[in-house]
Amino acid sequence: MLVAPSILSADFGRLNEEIVAICDGGCDLVHVDVMDGHFVPNLTIGPVVVSAVAKIATKPLDIHLMVQNNTFFVELFAPLKPKYISFHIEEEKHPHRLIQKIRDYGISPAIVLNPHTPPEAIEYLLEDLDMVLLMSVNPGFGGQKFIPSVLEKAKKLKELINKRNPNCLIEVDGGVGDKNIHLLKEAGVDVVVAGNYVFTNDSYENAIKSLQI
Ligand code: DX5
Ligand code: ZN
Numbered sequence: 001m002l003v004a005p006s007i008l009s010a011d012f013g014r015l016n017e018e019i020v021a022i023c024d025g026g027c028d029l030v031h032v033d034v035m036d037g038h039f040v041p042n043l044t045i046g047p048v049v050v051s052a053v054a055k056i057a058t059k060p061l062d063i064h065l066m067v068q069n070n071t072f073f074v075e076l077f078a079p080l081k082p083k084y085i086s087f088h089i090e091e092e093k094h095p096h097r098l099i100q101k102i103r104d105y106g107i108s109p110a111i112v113l114n115p116h117t118p119p120e121a122i123e124y125l126l127e128d129l130d131m132v133l134l135m136s137v138n139p140g141f142g143g144q145k146f147i148p149s150v151l152e153k154a155k156k157l158k159e160l161i162n163k164r165n166p167n168c169l170i171e172v173d174g175g176v177g178d179k180n181i182h183l184l185k186e187a188g189v190d191v192v193v194a195g196n197y198v199f200t201n202d203s204y205e206n207a208i209k210s211l212q213i
Contacts (some may be wrong), residue, residue, distance in 0.1 A: 001185055004029035004062045004171070005204070006195030007053065008044065010141045015049075019056040020058045025205035026212070029062040029083065031173070033142075036067040038089055038150065040140035043204070048077050054080045064112065064173065064193075066139045067091070070098055078105040086133045086171075088108035089121055100129045114117045114139065115147050119157035126164040131191070132157060137174030142195040146175030151187045158188035178210045185213055 005027050010018035020031065032050055037043040049071065054061055060083030067073045070087040077085060085102050089111050092098055102109040108130035111122055115135055122132065134153055137144035154170055161168045169190040177197035184192060192211055201207035 001181065001213050002169075003198075003208050003213060004031035004191060005198040006031040006033055006142060007148045008033045009195035009199035011169070011199075014038075015053070016056055018199070019053055021204050022208070023056075023058040025203075025208045027059055027198075027208050028193070030059050031062045031064060031195075032082075034063060034065050034067060034073065034074075034077070035140065038068045039088065040066045043103050044142045047080065049188045050077065051080050053121040054082070059201050060084075062086070062171075062191075062193075064133065066112075071099065071101070073100055074098065074105075078102070078107060082107060084108045084131060086109045086131065088112045088114065088139070090114055090117060092115045093124075094209035095125055096128065098195075099125065103128075112139075112173075113153075115150065119153055119160055123160050123164065126161060126168055129165065129168050131169040131171055132161075133171040133173055133193075134189075135174055136156070136172050136176065139174075144175055146177075146180055148180075151183055154184070154189050171190040176193055176211070 005022045035044045063082045099109040110131035112133040133140035136150040173193035176192045198207045
């Protein structure tokens with residue numbers, strides 16, 4: 001299991017140290033939540049802060065867009081060379097076109113599904129995707145309760161992935177910790193995002209390792 005700590009739960013007054021601590025702690029990716037105050041009722045960080053994060057991080061960035069006007073934000077963040085950019089299917093009329101645009105920048109495209117969105121919604125996009133991100137909370141805030149129906153959804157998605165594109169990864173985001181990591185593994189999940197669980201642990205390294213099963 002790959003682990004991507006969400007810096008939404010980091011202490012932004014000490015962001016430099018926090019990024020160094022998760023990277024030295026052995027995380028696989030650094031998850032960056034970009035919120036615009038429109039698609040979700042919260043507002044986070046833009047390219048000025050994320051470019052500082054990119055300079056400090058020794059692990060690749062996983063940028064999760066929770067925005068309206070995805071194309072504008074992809075163009076804004078692509079120069080920072082993240083490994084992944086993911087966008088919400090609920091907010092995109094032309095997902096196939098945007099996937100190609102992300103790939104043309106040399107970035108791995110990923111799509112995010114809100115808790116109510118069925119995996120079939122993206123079946124015909126799977127062959128063009130490197131990862132699908134399943135939300136296990138309503139997007140907008142860290143520290144929320146895990147929605148267990150994501151486990152069944154991950155299993156269904158895994159079947160579609162096996163049929164259409166076995167290289168595509170499944171990532172789960174929200175309420176992940178040591179209590180549900182084994183169930184996520186069983187359901188076929190490849191990558192977990194963890195904010196609150198990692199950043200409230202005395203040892204980020206121990207928290208990260210406990211999820212790398
Ligand atoms: C929620 C974000 C998540 C969030 C996860 O909208 O996408 O990445 O920070 O935080 P935890 O692990 O605290 O649920
Ligand atoms: Zn996220």
